[in-house]
Amino acid sequence: MQTTRPARAAKPLKGAGKPAPATQVIEELRPGQSIELLKELHILTREGKLNQDTRRKLKQVYHLYQFIEPLLNEVAAEKAVFTLADHGAGKSYLGFILYDLFFNVAHAGEPMAGHVYGIETRAELVEKSRTLAARLGFARMSFLNLSVQEATTSAELPPTVDIVTALHACDTATDDAIAFGLAKGARHMVLVPCCQAEVAGVLKKSRALSLAKTPLAELWRHPLHTREFGSQITNVLRCLQLEANGYQVTVTELVGWEHSMKNELILASRPAQPNAGKTRAAQARLREVLAELGLGELTARFAVQAEPA
Numbered sequence: 001m002q003t004t005r006p007a008r009a010a011k012p013l014k015g016a017g018k019p020a021p022a023t024q025v026i027e028e029l030r031p032g033q034s035i036e037l038l039k040e041l042h043i044l045t046r047e048g049k050l051n052q053d054t055r056r057k058l059k060q061v062y063h064l065y066q067f068i069e070p071l072l073n074e075v076a077a078e079k080a081v082f083t084l085a086d087h088g089a090g091k092s093y094l095g096f097i098l099y100d101l102f103f104n105v106a107h108a109g110e111p112m113a114g115h116v117y118g119i120e121t122r123a124e125l126v127e128k129s130r131t132l133a134a135r136l137g138f139a140r141m142s143f144l145n146l147s148v149q150e151a152t153t154s155a156e157l158p159p160t161v162d163i164v165t166a167l168h169a170c171d172t173a174t175d176d177a178i179a180f181g182l183a184k185g186a187r188h189m190v191l192v193p194c195c196q197a198e199v200a201g202v203l204k205k206s207r208a209l210s211l212a213k214t215p216l217a218e219l220w221r222h223p224l225h226t227r228e229f230g231s232q233i234t235n236v237l238r239c240l241q242l243e244a245n246g247y248q249v250t251v252t253e254l255v256g257w258e259h260s261m262k263n264e265l266i267l268a269s270r271p272a273q274p275n276a277g278k279t280r281a282a283q284a285r286l287r288e289v290l291a292e293l294g295l296g297e298l299t300a301r302f303a304v305q306a307e308p309a
């Protein structure tokens with residue numbers, strides 16, 4: 001006959017119930033970084049831990065921040081009050097983390113007078129971000145319930161904005177962010193485009209005509225290729241548009257980003273004296289590419305003057 005042993009009370013684990021010490025929390029965290037913010041953004045669990053997914057997310061944001069920090073330092077050194085606008089901010093991961101890393105970590109205790117604006121069309125996300133910023137005391141952040149286009153003329157934003165960011169802003173919102181940056185005389189733009197359907201739509205519409213004109217239209221004959229080529233050419237046109245406006249452009253990869261198709265990082269900086277020759281050459285090139293691909297109707301989108309008929 002089997003006897004059942006009385007269940008022994010489990011011995012409490014050493015340290016259970018106590019918050020994990022900071023060093024144990026994660027070595028990725030930087031001294032002074034807001035733990036509360038990371039918990040609110042669900043990067044840290046309530047217990048202050050990272051799981052595999054959120055560890056990756058944090059690394060990705062740090063990766064992007066390493067491109068933005070020198071730009072912030074540059075404008076902060078030049079201007080008493082510098083500004084950054086993040087378009088299609090969503091939950092404002094990027095804005096909050098860069099605010100925390102820049103103002104509270106890198107320049108803790110220094111008198112910095114910058115301001116970060118989050119632009120977002122979803123009212124509930126704007127409200128949440130406002131509440132979180134107020135709770136954390138992130139006083140130099142504002143969240144505006146506007147489309148990127150509306151933000152360009154809104155009195156709630158200053159006439160000039162130094163840095164423009166747009167991280168996976170949907171569809172043509174990246175194009176609107178570029179237009180915003182051009183209108184606001186932005187020194188730097190940091191763009192990680194989302195998919196854009198507009199160019200692919202025009203390629204599709206003129207496919208038969210293009211195939212009759214050039215064998216290169218084979219590049220976008222199949223619908224899947226139309227989408228992919230459309231997406232790539234959109235970013236090519238964006239880069240040319242920026243160069244045609246005097247910016248120096250670098251295209252690189254946002255390493256380890258979850259969406260492998262949306263990991264292109266476009267960094268654009270406008271020097272104090274843009275190279276007039278290069279600017280003119282980019283303007284001409286832009287018109288040529290639009291014409292060659294049958295994309296003339298997108299001339300206004302990419303901000304070039306239509307050639308007289």
Ligand SMILES: C[S@@+](CC[C@H](N)C(=O)[O-])C[C@H]1O[C@@H](n2cnc3c(N)ncnc32)[C@H](O)[C@@H]1O
Pocket residue numbers: 087088089090091092093094119120121122125146147148149166167168169170173176194
């Ligand atoms: C894919 S989410 C990216 C959010 C955030 N940037 C991130 O990477 O976590 C895109 C966001 O852009 C917003 N959005 C889309 N079109 C917009 C527009 N024209 N103006 C402002 N926000 C827009 C959407 O509501 C959404 O929150």
